[in-house]
Amino acid sequence: MKRDKLIFNLIEKELDRQETGIELIASENFASKQVMEVAGSVLTNKYAEGLPGKRYYGGCEVIDEIETIAIDRAKQLFNASWVNVQPHAGAQANVAVFLALLQPGDKILGFDLSHGGHLTHGSPVNFSGKYFKPFFYGVDRQTGLVDYKKLEAVALKEKPKLIICGASAYSRDWDYQFIRQVADQIGALVLADISHPAGLISRGLLNDPLPYCHIVTTTTHKTLRGPRGGMIMIGQDFENTLGLKTPKGDLRMISSVLDSAVFPGTQGGPLEHIIAAKAVAFGEALSEDYMKYIIRVKQNAAMMAKAFVDLGYQIISGGTDNHLMLIDLRNKNISGKAAEVALGKAGITVNKNMVPFDDKSPFVTSGFRVGTAAITTRGLKEKHMEKIVGLIDEVIMHPEDEAHLKKVHKKVNEMMEKYPLYK
Numbered sequence: 001m002k003r004d005k006l007i008f009n010l011i012e013k014e015l016d017r018q019e020t021g022i023e024l025i026a027s028e029n030f031a032s033k034q035v036m037e038v039a040g041s042v043l044t045n046k047y048a049e050g051l052p053g054k055r056y057y058g059g060c061e062v063i064d065e066i067e068t069i070a071i072d073r074a075k076q077l078f079n080a081s082w083v084n085v086q087p088h089a090g091a092q093a094n095v096a097v098f099l100a101l102l103q104p105g106d107k108i109l110g111f112d113l114s115h116g117g118h119l120t121h122g123s124p125v126n127f128s129g130k131y132f133k134p135f136f137y138g139v140d141r142q143t144g145l146v147d148y149k150k151l152e153a154v155a156l157k158e159k160p161k162l163i164i165c166g167a168s169a170y171s172r173d174w175d176y177q178f179i180r181q182v183a184d185q186i187g188a189l190v191l192a193d194i195s196h197p198a199g200l201i202s203r204g205l206l207n208d209p210l211p212y213c214h215i216v217t218t219t220t221h222k223t224l225r226g227p228r229g230g231m232i233m234i235g236q237d238f239e240n241t242l243g244l245k246t247p248k249g250d251l252r253m254i255s256s257v258l259d260s261a262v263f264p265g266t267q268g269g270p271l272e273h274i275i276a277a278k279a280v281a282f283g284e285a286l287s288e289d290y291m292k293y294i295i296r297v298k299q300n301a302a303m304m305a306k307a308f309v310d311l312g313y314q315i316i317s318g319g320t321d322n323h324l325m326l327i328d329l330r331n332k333n334i335s336g337k338a339a340e341v342a343l344g345k346a347g348i349t350v351n352k353n354m355v356p357f358d359d360k361s362p363f364v365t366s367g368f369r370v371g372t373a374a375i376t377t378r379g380l381k382e383k384h385m386e387k388i389v390g391l392i393d394e395v396i397m398h399p400e401d402e403a404h405l406k407k408v409h410k411k412v413n414e415m416m417e418k419y420p421l422y423k
């Protein structure tokens with residue numbers, strides 16, 4: 001077959017972009033070479049609908065071994081009693097949970113998207129807001145912390161069937177125990193979506209939702225540093241205690257309802273090349289090296305937050321407990337969109353982000369979100385954080401000075417040259 005130069009050249013170009021810039025998008029990371037090698041392997045050729053030992057296709061003996069290893073490693077990493085590693089991504093994991101637990105029109109309670117929540121937690125533009133009836137809690141205007149009183153008040157008033165916690169742009173830890181106690185008062189189930197902080201949770205650097213929340217979903221490509229994908233987990237206490245009524249009225253184990261909601265409920269053939277890459281990433285996440293890495297991610301984020309505060313930037317909630325932070329630019333006279341564009345010209349990649357109680361639209365926004373998972377993989381340490389924030393500040397102070405942006409870009413390239421990717 002003729003090599004597709006067009007696409008390979010573009011991949012080279014993208015590699016160059018990733019290598020030379022400072023990657024601060026909080027949801028991104030750099031998967032290891034072996035994770036990428038496995039994701040690009042012959043396993044992509046195989047159909048394996050079903051689960052290990054219970055497939056609808058022949059020739060799955062090897063695939064079964066691989067998927068079983070992925071499941072076992074995920075269980076070990078999160079101390080889970082049951083895991084499904086097949087969801088194609090985080091959104092698909094949530095779709096499967098909703099299909100398993102809810103009927104169309106059921107009430108759900110989630111964290112407001114504009115306060116840092118995720119589209120799949122009830123946004124009107126997403127299936128979760130179209131097919132279900134969403135209610136929201138958010139953060140307190142003064143503290144920037146989750147307003148647990150409001151969560152409780154809305155839950156007791158509306159009696160949602162499912163309470164969702166977890167976020168995409170919230171820099172503080174969660175009180176899973178409190179949320180569970182609220183849910184128990186109204187007989188609701190709790191879903192913790194730990195897509196962002198999963199890596200920190202897996203190594204004990206943040207509160208563990210698995211003992212409190214009935215179901216936990218995550219992506220595998222953010223702080224977990226695996227291939228792009230999702231998974232669903234259940235903690236030790238729930239697999240055998242929780243039965244769910246099927247529409248026919250039979251009682252079924254929650255794990256089996258979730259398995260059927262992934263396949264055949266919402267997906268066809270699993271991506272076994274990605275599942276194998278998940279297994280490799282989970283193996284890496286169980287290592288001492290990853291432990292050092294994830295501790296550094298958290299230290300770097302704390303240092304970065306301090307550097308921003310020192311330069312007069314407002315961080316929602318005043319700091320961070322995890323790998324990310326949300327910066328409110330309303331005192332800096334620049335929108336999130338303009339900051340994202342100017343920083344991009346200087347080789348610093350961030351994403352504009354709504355801040356709580358934002359008066360600008362989602363396309364403009366008053367803030368931006370940054371995280372340290374990717375730059376920590378590159379090898380950057382606490383001493384670099386202040387430098388990076390200094391460069392960001394130079395850009396934000398002179399967003400339209402193209403010559404100055406070029407100068408910053410040069411400094412960015414010089415910093416990153418010393419930390420090669422995939423060499």
Ligand SMILES: *Cc1c(COP(=O)(O)O)cnc(C)c1O
Nearest residue numbers: 089090091118167168193195219
């Ligand atoms: C990233 C994210 C998702 C979705 O993950 P995708 O892999 O992009 O589908 C879901 N929930 C939360 C909280 C996230 O941060």
